[in-house]
Amino acid sequence: MLSLDKVGKTYPNGVHALESFNARIPQGEIVAIIGGSGCGKSTLLRAVAGLDRASTGTIRVDDIAITAPHEKIGIIFQEPRLLPWLNVADNIGFGLADLPAAARRDKVAQALARVGLSDKAKAWPRELSGGQAQRVAIARALVPQPEVLLLDEPFSALDAFTRRDLQDHLLDLWADTRPTLILVTHDVDEAVVLADRVLVMRPRPGRLFAEIDVGLARPRDRASSLFDAVKKRVLTALDRSLDRDLPDAAPAEAVGAWW
């Protein structure tokens, strides 16, 4: 269980990026966070990752307060951030330095096979396509088996085909060990295809605006009318979140009002 309790963040320059964010996310759930640019999504994710400290409130994973990076939490960024001086296999094994070499090799080989890049084990990061590099980043984050995996717009720099491919692939990988996924995205399709629950945020200061249960069985058909209906709900909530005149609604209400 990941619980966020009144998490807020004010940057040293005075920007009030996040205000009193509450959420309880059971183990294994996939949550998408969506919202306009600058509404604090990355701020929130970085606080959960322990990269930046929240100014107020608490973040807990299984009752462990998170104030610094923790082994139960992994993160994937928009850029793959591979280490250019390590080949693909060593990049994937980067977080396994404590393991004996043989065990590390096994795990890396498995992960490489799992993301379909066994033939690239010895390649340098510069020799990979954007999609392949992001696969390596996913493998690197998943190999230490985190309980929570955070993804900050992980596919937004990729073309539409590669993006779809990786979305499906991510679900596949998730099914192996079922970590909690928290995925920041600006792509409504992506949110609805992946998530159990979509959280819509609104800016200035960043806060939770609406919460939408997707409630579709997997695998999901992007062309089905049910899929479209959920997408419409998310889009409407997103539109309303950008409307400055609208007062903050209690999250459940905001959705219920439309539905």
Place this chain on the structure above:
Amino acid sequence: MSIALDSPAATAEAPAQRYESGRWQRLARPALGIVVPVTLALAWELAVWAGWSNGRLVPPPSRVFATIVELARSGELTKHVTTTLFRVAAGFGFGVIAGTLLGAVSGYWGIARRLLDPTVQALRAIPSIAWVPLFILWLGIFETSKVALIAVGVFFPVYLGVMGAILSVDRKIVEVGRTFRLSGPAMIRRILLPAVLPAYVVALRVGLGLGWMFVVAAEFMGASEGLGYLLIDGQQLGKPAQILAAITIFALLGKTTDWLIERLTAPLLRWQDAFRPGGDS
């Protein structure tokens, strides 16, 4: 190489052509660099041989070469070269150690940078040759002052290179290290060191170049051995061939040592995704 291109093989079937062009790439392209100096040298040789010039002030290549051979045969050359090499090596060694340590400290700790860097920058503004009289007063006229001067010349580019490289390490890559909870030493070893390595190699090469420059200055200030002494000696005795011989050997040594650094570090930098002007050879 033009012979190969004129030969029938080059105009024959495709595989042979590809083979020829591969060889062209490997051998001829580096060779392009020596076309201009060799042509100039041959032209001058010809001019003296034809009697258009007596070549007294600018001796032709053959006479310079003869001087080198003569120096080598008498054992003089080995003595001068080893002396100079020793001075450069010692000065380079001390300069690199000091530059690396202080550069790393200034790059890594903000407080150290605010404390040290202004002083270092102020010292850097002094033309290093200006230290010569002081070094001679302090350290005497023998090896110590020479090595110290060379070390000062090497120190600054290495210091600046190391500090700049550490300061420009990508925060995003450092965050990867933080995500995997690397300890301070592990962060240095697994992230910072490899990240600064390319810039460090450049700094070493710049430092070595300055080392060669400063060894001449050092040997001008009263030496009885060394290639710089050969220069001064040639000037005082009016032997231009000896001066050109020493200059040629300086060029060879400088180029060789630079090439050594490049070769020795190349395996560590194969990962680099850098712009390589003129193709990937």
